[in-house]
Amino acid sequence: MCGKLKAEDFVSGFENLSIDEKKEVIKKLMPKFCEIAMKDMSMISEMRPKCMEIMKEMDFPMKGMICK
Secondary structure, X not given: OHHHHHHHHHHHHHHOOOHHHHXXXXXXXXXXXXXXXXXXXHHHHHHHHHHHHHHHHOXXXXXXXXXX
């Protein structure tokens, strides 16, 4: 419970940042996120549907390659 509250506080704080601040946080956290996610494939499976839904709504050149 305490860990979940901390995670929710972090996400809430992140949502209140400016777009530039969010970009800086992402640059710093993405390598750690990737390291954790690659060690726990169940985490990737859990997130995949939401990520795929987000990618379907976006228009970027690598979309087709990523979706395959």
